[in-house]
Amino acid sequence: MTVLVDTNTRVVVQGITGHQGTVHTNQMKAFGTHVVAGVTPGKGGSKVEGVPVFDSVTEAVAATGANVSVIFVPAPFAKDAFFEAADAGIPLAVVVTEHIPFHDMLTMYYYGRLRGVRIIGPNCPGIAAPGKAKAGIIPNVVFRPGRVGVISRSGTLTYEIVNGIKESGLGQSTCIGLGGDPVVGTSFVDALPLFEQDPDTDLLVLVGEIGGTAEEEAADYIRHRFTKPVVAYIAGRSAPPGKRMGHAGAIIARGRGTAASKLSALKDAGATVADFPYDVPTLVAERLREVGNR
Amino acid sequence: MTVLVDTNTRVVVQGITGHQGTVHTNQMKAFGTHVVAGVTPGKGGSKVEGVPVFDSVTEAVAATGANVSVIFVPAPFAKDAFFEAADAGIPLAVVVTEHIPFHDMLTMYYYGRLRGVRIIGPNCPGIAAPGKAKAGIIPNVVFRPGRVGVISRSGTLTYEIVNGIKESGLGQSTCIGLGGDPVVGTSFVDALPLFEQDPDTDLLVLVGEIGGTAEEEAADYIRHRFTKPVVAYIAGRSAPPGKRMGHAGAIIARGRGTAASKLSALKDAGATVADFPYDVPTLVAERLREVGNR
Amino acid sequence: MVKLAEWRGKELFRRYGIPVPNGRVVRSAAEADEVVRSGAIALPLVVKAQVLAGGRGKGGAVKFATTPDELRSVVTGMLGMPFKDETVKEVLLEPKVPVGRELYLSIALDRSAREPLLIASGQGGVEIESLADDQLVRIDVHPFAGLTLYEKRRVSIAFGLAPSVSKELGGVLDSLWKAFQDEDAELVEINPLAVVDGHLVALDAKVIIEDDAGFRHPEYAEIRDDRTPLEEIAREKEIAFVQLDGDIGVIANGAGLTMATLDVLAQFGGKPGVFLDLGGTDDPVKVTDAFLLMAKAHPSVVFLNIFGGVTRCDTVAKGLVAAMTQVPDSDRFPLVARIRGNNEDLGRQILQSAGITALSDLKASVQAAIAAEQPRTARRAAV
């Protein structure tokens, strides 16, 4: 078993005929993923990178048994594309699209809950399980099959760190880039149980950022319910305090959300905290040696 | 275990200071139910039938551990009362209120799904498990503890049939009056698994009506997934065809919804069908004898 | 339910931005004359009887007029005309237009799916339920998501419309969905939605508003186009009331029990003429109202079947006795009561003291009621 994608994953790419859709269809296929269908309304019957294109997700699912959708559809239409995937019975949607208004994402999230659809993203790199499948846009070159899980709110920083793990001689079980938007379909806390239950993951790397309280909540979960070793890196410890969201933002945050708050929560929860991204691989190796799992 | 209510049930009555709320608080208590709280905004601090009244469900839950709400609040405010119960963490709401617009009920239903709240009703008699608890308005006099389960879309017809079961010398495990509105929180199909899993139920009586296709769907479930004997009665075989909901109604129904359609579906599914309400007890006794469960 | 006449439905459509013909409702030939003379609508015209039943085209309730004389004669002929259970009181005048394709759209509740169902067909203008499933597009519309772009695209593709008309269709669908939600409708139906000169126009409108949402829509309280006078009184008193073909009056509480009672009556040869569902009430005033209403229907006998749960039997019995004293002599009828439930013994005792047959067994009491039927002739004479 892997966390969310594996060799049974059959990807449909919504927005496959766009530039990004086409590029990443190629890359997902190169990763070994079964990309079975693309959807672009009005382009049904054509092919992109050898993948058949359909006018609707329902048709794509009926014809190909697609079970994961990767959405590249532009922000104004992304909510609708998600509805279409959800109504077609797709249980997992990876929303790569950036700049989706959070009001739309709230609707998508709760609609997904009602329909039993998990969302990764939006504005996210997606999921990759080396040797199995990739649903998203993380560069193929950073991966090597292994037993280190990675969850992250970042994009390129994730690639940097995953690449570092690879260059240190280790490999990854599954990497999930959750996306850094204010509302994400799957947060650290939602993703942690997946890695806890994954027999292929020995250690988890958590990559966070300042802002929001997702890392503090993750720390709480790790402390009480996560038994595997965790190595964490939080970006932004030297960043200036962000422009404040009025008084309301201060009340919502109540002192959390800073790098200091996140780092101390994670340390208190037993995670090993890396000061810089290039320190992560060394710390991962150390923790793995400790637990004898190398 | 019983189906939805038992001796751990702690009822809060929303709209307790209204006429119906007060009458049925008294009756639920007389049934042996733990009615622990009432809610009427602005009446907090008072008592009704010895039950403390609170201004909000949240306060009531905090003070009394209420875990089932029975809602008597008038239709224009019933949706809001349900939201309040759901937000207060009540997992089961029995909505007695009639004349709730179905558009409101759709919202309530899906909101309940998101919050993990089961709704019985609206416009329903509620639930009673003799010797354990009652959350609703079914007259106490019709009950005697026993092993016959009852589910029904009707009100008084349910009382009639449940009473017949009692007078025949048998008793009931749990009786659920689901309500006859176009949209109900719990339909036959939703309730059947509860009785299938209930070790205290040996046989199920299903009381249906013409209109809608809930009985046909129930028949389908019974055929494939319900292992206990079923005795069914469908009211309305002599009723004139109802005023039609335009062409759309005919397309939605596609020939189902009539007494004949329901009766044949239930017979085909292996249910014993009673021609008249007063035939139900005899058929129940026969089926119980057959399965040796009397 | 409140069924809107075509012209009211079209007014509602117009308010929501759905294109409808420029029409005028008239209640006399003189008014029709004036519509043409003032230039409000030019001849030739379509004249449509404003009745709620379907099949108007075949039934002579839709006609054309090309001259003022013809208009006068068509309108005069149509007004006052009986049509199924209704009488034509008003007609709708609309310009006659060159109709291209006819489409079908409706939204109604799909109870099983617990979602509104959009039905679309490229074969509008006909009895839509006669179409095969593959000629219909059925889309469950989730109330939280609303009608989505991709769903609208599905309809558009199914219709095979030109891009410009497709765009109009998107607007019509949005409006129809908004009307369905905001007006608390049970049904919004356009049949046909016609292509006229390359544009979409709703040539008919069927709208049914949910009664229960009256607290949000006081504007519909005054519209009662489809009720008989007795049904109208019943509605005001919040009593469910249905007129049938037989002679026996049935009063019960609860829809299920009422239907079961009719089933038992039918089994023993009784023919129900009016049935009346008190619902879950123990309000004595309502019981009296129900009784007086029943008396107006001149039943051969009234069979009362009450199971007292919320309704207490003694309350019902007291209301009954009081009501009986208020029924005019000319409207008297035999009464057989079957009462069970809360305080049933007391209820029966009250009735028996007032000389009313009161039993507890359903089968026996139905038989007693049938035996007590007053001959039709006797009743007619009394009226």
Next chain:
Amino acid sequence: MVKLAEWRGKELFRRYGIPVPNGRVVRSAAEADEVVRSGAIALPLVVKAQVLAGGRGKGGAVKFATTPDELRSVVTGMLGMPFKDETVKEVLLEPKVPVGRELYLSIALDRSAREPLLIASGQGGVEIESLADDQLVRIDVHPFAGLTLYEKRRVSIAFGLAPSVSKELGGVLDSLWKAFQDEDAELVEINPLAVVDGHLVALDAKVIIEDDAGFRHPEYAEIRDDRTPLEEIAREKEIAFVQLDGDIGVIANGAGLTMATLDVLAQFGGKPGVFLDLGGTDDPVKVTDAFLLMAKAHPSVVFLNIFGGVTRCDTVAKGLVAAMTQVPDSDRFPLVARIRGNNEDLGRQILQSAGITALSDLKASVQAAIAAEQPRTARRAAV
């Protein structure tokens, strides 16, 4: 995000039915004169500088005027006044009113709950975040349920308002929620919501609109009250751009990588002055734009850190080389690039051929960048 000036926020509130004072925005003392002379608003007046920063009361950005002379002098003094990072360009004139209680209301996103959060306090008019938790009512508002009656009741009870004012509060809350949703707001805040002569009036308005919803709200595209000129260019080019206190320019792709880069720079003693996030793009025009923008900020050195995933390293490198040729001589700066990912070797090769330092190790390249800093004096002279 688009932060609306107070007067724009109040206009929006008025559109949604939230009571606001009768105000006028003026950009000169003459305009202010005219407001009083025309009788549009009567003296005494409140004069409020239209800046986005808080603390206006203490900072002299809110003053009163009781005579025409005083008004002229207050307005003249305020216009052009620097206030924190802004300059006062317009002032809002409103009648001075007798303020009773001051309340607080806001709706913003609660990310963890994934629901909008309504915050209310009976202690408005102050720095609300200084209040203790028990002085605040916090209500998560589910987007599908909306702001419910019982939630509004909670606020009303917490405020302890008279029934008539409570009813007004219900209306204000409904309007605030509707505005939050329909305008795609990140924040709607009223502080204070004052009781004036027994009625509620929003005496201030803070509204922030989400940038990403621009496709639904073209009307906000022209409002850019809070951006520096360089930030404005960056926004048009869709480049995230932030000005800080130091001298080193940082260009990276992705917020996380940008922040991590700043962390490493800080670790080695570098002081970032501008950072610029390319996001997930491999559009060479955008890279050039970013570069020209950076040049305008006159950095001591530019450190470029790219991890090529969506962005291909060779594309970035080509864009970079092209961009460098377009930077005017006066704005030249040293450049150190660190490139990893897709086609990284090719990317570094392209840069090195153009004479740009290009490395692959993050730590080493940061140290190289700091070593390459041009002295501040040299740069100033160059400007």
